[in-house]
Amino acid sequence: MLIDADVVCGIGAIREGREGSFVISLVEGTLLLSSVTIFSPATDATNLVVGCFLTLSDGLSAYLIHADDLAPPPCHQTPWTTALLVQRPTPAAPSTGSTPRRPSSLSAGNASTTSARCRPVLLSSVRMRRSLPPLAAMGPPPLSFSTKSGRRHLFQREYGCRQGNLASRDYLVAALESFYGQCTSVPAPFWTCSWEFGTLEISGACFCIPMSENEKAIIKPEAMKPFIWLQCADGSIQQVEEEVVMFCPMIYREILQTGMGSSQNSAICLPDRVNPAILSLIFEYCRFHQVLGRSNKERKSFDEKFIRMDTKKLCELTSAADSLQLKPLVDLTSRALARMIEGKTPEEIRETFHLPDDLTEEEKLEPLKNVNDDPRIRLLNRLYAKKRKELKERQKLKDIEAEEEKKDERSVDEILSFINGEEDSKGVNAIKSKKKNRKKRDSHKDISGQDSTRLKNKKEANFSPSASQCSDARDNDDDTFPSNGEFEDGDIDDLDPAVKEELDREVEDFARRLNSDWPERMQEFLSLGQNQKLVPNRASSHGSLHETTGPIKLPLLPNSCD
Amino acid sequence: MSSIVIGNNTLDRISHLPPNIIEQILMRLPLRDAIRTSILSHDWRYAWSSIPHLAFSWQEFPLSICNYSQVNFDRKLVDIIHQVLLLHQGPIHRFELSIQLRSSKDIDGWLLFLSRNDIREIILHRWEGEVYKLPSCLLSCKGLRSLSLHRCMFRPVHFQGFPRLASLFLRSVAISQDGLEALITACPLLNKLCLIDMFDFGGLKVCSPSLVNLTFVGEHIDLSFENVPLLATLSVSLTVKSDKYYAAPGVICKLFRILYHLPSIKKIVLGGQAFKVWTYGELPIQLPCTYQLKHFHATVNFKDMQEMFAIVSLCRSCPLLVTLELEARFVMPANHETPVEKFWNSQQSFDCLFSQLKILEITGVSCILELPFLKFVLANAPVLETAYIGFDYRLKTELDITREMIKFRRLSPAAEIKILKRKFRNASSMWA
Numbered sequence: 001m002l003i004d005a006d007v008v009c010g011i012g013a014i015r016e017g018r019e020g021s022f023v024i025s026l027v028e029g030t031l032l033l034s035s036v037t038i039f040s041p042a043t044d045a046t047n048l049v050v051g052c053f054l055t056l057s058d059g060l061s062a063y064l065i066h067a068d069d070l071a072p073p074p075c076h077q078t079p080w081t082t083a084l085l086v087q088r089p090t091p092a093a094p095s096t097g098s099t100p101r102r103p104s105s106l107s108a109g110n111a112s113t114t115s116a117r118c119r120p121v122l123l124s125s126v127r128m129r130r131s132l133p134p135l136a137a138m139g140p141p142p143l144s145f146s147t148k149s150g151r152r153h154l155f156q157r158e159y160g161c162r163q164g165n166l167a168s169r170d171y172l173v174a175a176l177e178s179f180y181g182q183c184t185s186v187p188a189p190f191w192t193c194s195w196e197f198g199t200l201e202i203s204g205a206c207f208c209i210p211m212s213e214n215e216k217a218i219i220k221p222e223a224m225k226p227f228i229w230l231q232c233a234d235g236s237i238q239q240v241e242e243e244v245v246m247f248c249p250m251i252y253r254e255i256l257q258t259g260m261g262s263s264q265n266s267a268i269c270l271p272d273r274v275n276p277a278i279l280s281l282i283f284e285y286c287r288f289h290q291v292l293g294r295s296n297k298e299r300k301s302f303d304e305k306f307i308r309m310d311t312k313k314l315c316e317l318t319s320a321a322d323s324l325q326l327k328p329l330v331d332l333t334s335r336a337l338a339r340m341i342e343g344k345t346p347e348e349i350r351e352t353f354h355l356p357d358d359l360t361e362e363e364k365l366e367p368l369k370n371v372n373d374d375p376r377i378r379l380l381n382r383l384y385a386k387k388r389k390e391l392k393e394r395q396k397l398k399d400i401e402a403e404e405e406k407k408d409e410r411s412v413d414e415i416l417s418f419i420n421g422e423e424d425s426k427g428v429n430a431i432k433s434k435k436k437n438r439k440k441r442d443s444h445k446d447i448s449g450q451d452s453t454r455l456k457n458k459k460e461a462n463f464s465p466s467a468s469q470c471s472d473a474r475d476n477d478d479d480t481f482p483s484n485g486e487f488e489d490g491d492i493d494d495l496d497p498a499v500k501e502e503l504d505r506e507v508e509d510f511a512r513r514l515n516s517d518w519p520e521r522m523q524e525f526l527s528l529g530q531n532q533k534l535v536p537n538r539a540s541s542h543g544s545l546h547e548t549t550g551p552i553k554l555p556l557l558p559n560s561c562d
Numbered sequence: 563m564s565s566i567v568i569g570n571n572t573l574d575r576i577s578h579l580p581p582n583i584i585e586q587i588l589m590r591l592p593l594r595d596a597i598r599t600s601i602l603s604h605d606w607r608y609a610w611s612s613i614p615h616l617a618f619s620w621q622e623f624p625l626s627i628c629n630y631s632q633v634n635f636d637r638k639l640v641d642i643i644h645q646v647l648l649l650h651q652g653p654i655h656r657f658e659l660s661i662q663l664r665s666s667k668d669i670d671g672w673l674l675f676l677s678r679n680d681i682r683e684i685i686l687h688r689w690e691g692e693v694y695k696l697p698s699c700l701l702s703c704k705g706l707r708s709l710s711l712h713r714c715m716f717r718p719v720h721f722q723g724f725p726r727l728a729s730l731f732l733r734s735v736a737i738s739q740d741g742l743e744a745l746i747t748a749c750p751l752l753n754k755l756c757l758i759d760m761f762d763f764g765g766l767k768v769c770s771p772s773l774v775n776l777t778f779v780g781e782h783i784d785l786s787f788e789n790v791p792l793l794a795t796l797s798v799s800l801t802v803k804s805d806k807y808y809a810a811p812g813v814i815c816k817l818f819r820i821l822y823h824l825p826s827i828k829k830i831v832l833g834g835q836a837f838k839v840w841t842y843g844e845l846p847i848q849l850p851c852t853y854q855l856k857h858f859h860a861t862v863n864f865k866d867m868q869e870m871f872a873i874v875s876l877c878r879s880c881p882l883l884v885t886l887e888l889e890a891r892f893v894m895p896a897n898h899e900t901p902v903e904k905f906w907n908s909q910q911s912f913d914c915l916f917s918q919l920k921i922l923e924i925t926g927v928s929c930i931l932e933l934p935f936l937k938f939v940l941a942n943a944p945v946l947e948t949a950y951i952g953f954d955y956r957l958k959t960e961l962d963i964t965r966e967m968i969k970f971r972r973l974s975p976a977a978e979i980k981i982l983k984r985k986f987r988n989a990s991s992m993w994a
Binding site: 311312315316318319322330331334335337338341342343346349350353354355356357358359 | 575577578579580583586591598601602606607
């Protein structure tokens with residue numbers, strides 16, 4: 001076996017004594033070298049890996065050359081496509097006994113350590129970066145390098161032993177031997193390598209190595225990059241290019257920490273919120289942005305186009321990006337969602353996002369009436385009022401206790417005003433006058449702006465502290481509210497329609513509650529005392545004291561009364 | 563309205579996003595829209611109440627929402643802010659109130675509320691009404707990192723300083739000189755200080771070991787620096803009312819005196835009459851050598867020999883100057899001929915003069931008197947890349963001046979002269 005483990009990572013001495021790191025993996029019988037980086041002080045030498053001497057198991061060593069070494073530096077992080085596999089000679093033994101498996105080639109090569117002859121041998125072509133047909137069909141790109149003596153040698157890859165044929169390898173070695181002159185030996189594991197444009201100079205010991213079964217490279221014609229395997233929550237497994245995947249911090253961390261993802265069996269599990277369709281979108285984003293050379297303008301225009309999708313997908317994308325901790329994508333999508341919400345009416349927003357319209361009308365109007373109070377909401381209120389009016393017409397026949405209610409309310413009001421203090425008396429009077437209006441229906445009193453605003457202030461002050469509790473309680477009363485009588489909208493013009501609705505509703509609520517439990521509740525009112533909030537019990541449906549509604553006017557803020 | 567309540571609503575995706583995402587979405591909305599989301603549906607009812615930034619700005623809450631009635635507007639706005647603060651849950655990190663609120667009696671209560679809610683940034687700009695006296699609860703906001711006040715009154719008494727304050731912006735704030743100096747010194751992390759149109763006090767002594775950026779706009783006062791080891795950017799724009807420039811005989815002019823006290827200064831911007839005032843006096847014989855100053859912008863009068871002398875001396879003492887931007891102050895042409903050309907021709911070029919200068923900008927050129935300076939620089943700057951020339955908007959024709967400019971000899975082979983587009987009026991680029 002050439003390599004024991006599936007993945008071998010290591011720090012090797014690379015090129016002129018610099019250190020670097022790499023990952024070699026064996027995938028489907030093919031050697032892959034990836035994630036090669038050089039820790040180099042020189043800025044332009046980062047990721048420029050020209051030659052790399054690696055130590056594998058079994059005393060085997062490898063020297064790898066980039067297939068595109070004809071391209072001028074700097075090379076980028078493309079994977080290696082050529083492996084020049086060599087074996088390190090055993091330094092002590094001058095004989096060839098150390099490698100009995102290897103026939104003549106090595107014996108010739110390892111004649112002596114003192115005068116080690118270097119024979120760069122190209123043995124296997126690991127993967128082709130360009131989409132080329134298998135080597136058998138056509139000649140590979142030429143690899144040329146010169147020895148220290150200055151000679152430049154070109155040899156074709158077809159010398160490479162594609163089928164692991166020992167015989168042909170020997171032939172190769174023999175052929176090469178005749179080509180090469182002497183190379184000075186360099187103490188392993190360092191190679192000195194100099195890079196010149198288009199040529200690679202190797203000096204040092206090179207050896208032949210045996211090709212094992214695993215090296216039968218199946219050259220895949222398509223562009224090969226290291227792939228990471230990912231598994232979605234629904235079980236489907238897919239593979240994605242590594243450089244794309246590395247853009248996601250979460251996956252990157254998982255790969256580093258657990259080392260998984262390199263094969264189908266050890267696929268990295270993605271969080272629940274990611275499904276395959278969204279995953280492909282995410283990787284489309286990553287694929288674009290992980291390329292370093294793009295300008296800001298390009299990235300922005302890509303983002304603009306990318307974000308054009310329906311809201312359902314956008315929400316899923318946001319959720320998935322959040323679970324993968326891909327912050328730039330989260331920012332982009334939340335900005336897009338905010339743009340969709342901004343400036344729209346609530347109806348439009350509900351339509352866009354398919355939100356359920358499950359708030360009661362009262363809840364919509366409280367507690368932030370002033371902020372929500374724009375012409376559209378006023379229109380809404382008028383619609384509600386009209387609706388209530390219709391319902392009221394229908395239930396007119398049931399309303400037989402109008403006289404009784406009125407009488408009761410008045411007495412309650414007096415008592416309440418006594419309990420609450422003088423400040424509220426005017427407010428209660430306003431309610432009283434409103435009730436008279438309701439009765440008469442054809443004439444309306446002019447309620448001064450001052451009263452209305454005071455009422456308004458009081459109402460808001462009342463609602464704010466009890467808002468959160470109100471919502472639950474009021475939900476249950478949704479059906480009963482519209483059944484009570486209401487004012488006609490538009491009768492009283494100088495009041496805010498929202499305020500009118502409030503008043504109406506409170507009046508009805510009050511009336512209804514008074515109808516049910518009048519004597520007992522009076523006891524409670526009187527016993528509760530002035531400092532606590534006087535909370536009338538809910539009508540028969542709930543019996544506890546803990547629910548609160550707040551139509552009772554309490555002097556909460558001193559400056560709310562002018 | 564028909565309600566679209568389907569039992570298990572699978573269409574509604576947005577409400578099931580994680581809360582941090584919903585918070586991010588709501589934070590990107592203007593406050594009014596964010597609050598309006600409370601009536602969308604049950605899930606959204608209190609979603610907005612935990613966003614940590616509350617900004618009530620005049621763009622979102624203009625006076626027009628109450629038909630321009632200030633009284634109604636005040637009342638309405640006070641109510642809105644009361645309700646928002648009461649309904650809000652969680653810490654509030656940023657609070658902005660830059661709105662046409664005339665009455666200020668409620669702001670005390672709000673500031674008290676904020677001081678208990680981990681406030682980090684307060685922006686309080688009052689456009690209308692009387693100057694607002696800041697309450698003492700402001701001093702108890704220990705986590706405050708940024709404070710921006712406009713038309714307020716601040717009287718810190720026995721104040722230990724804000725331990726985390728990094729940025730302070732005061733505009734037309736009534737504060738005593740001692741109070742301000744103490745405040746500046748007492749804040750250990752103060753990074754950026756901006757004072758605009760402060761109500762007058764005699765002078766200001768800035769002593770802050772952490773200050774990096776100082777901007778001062780206003781009337782001419784005696785600005786001095788005691789301990790500002792990190793100050794990197796200084797922007798001063800002074801207007802002078804009286805004619806006294808504190809010209810004591812034999813005293814070296816202010817600019818060079820200040821340079822001694824600014825060891826890390828990288829950029830100096832002098833607008834208004836600041837350059838004139840600060841170069842009034844003697845120019846030092848021994849010039850200080852500041853190696854850090856890289857950018858110098860000033861509004862100068864090219865006809866004044868004193869100022870021209872000062873410019874040359876400054877450039878001699880800053881050998882590493884990279885950017886030089888001068889805006890010509892328009893001065894009525896005097897009766898006598900100013901010997902400008904003779905002056906510039908007689909200037910020798912020194913060794914390090916303009917040795918690193920890459921960008922030169924001269925704006926407000928209105929006559930050929932500004933040209934000799936340009937000629938001088940072009941002939942002496944070896945690495946100059948671009949010289950931007952902007953003409954005064956009152957100039958009738960640019961052609962004569964341009965014709966002269968083309969003739970100038972350039973030392974730097976890469977030097978280009980670019981004519982800036984004529985703006986409608988001279989807009990100073992320094993304060994953009």
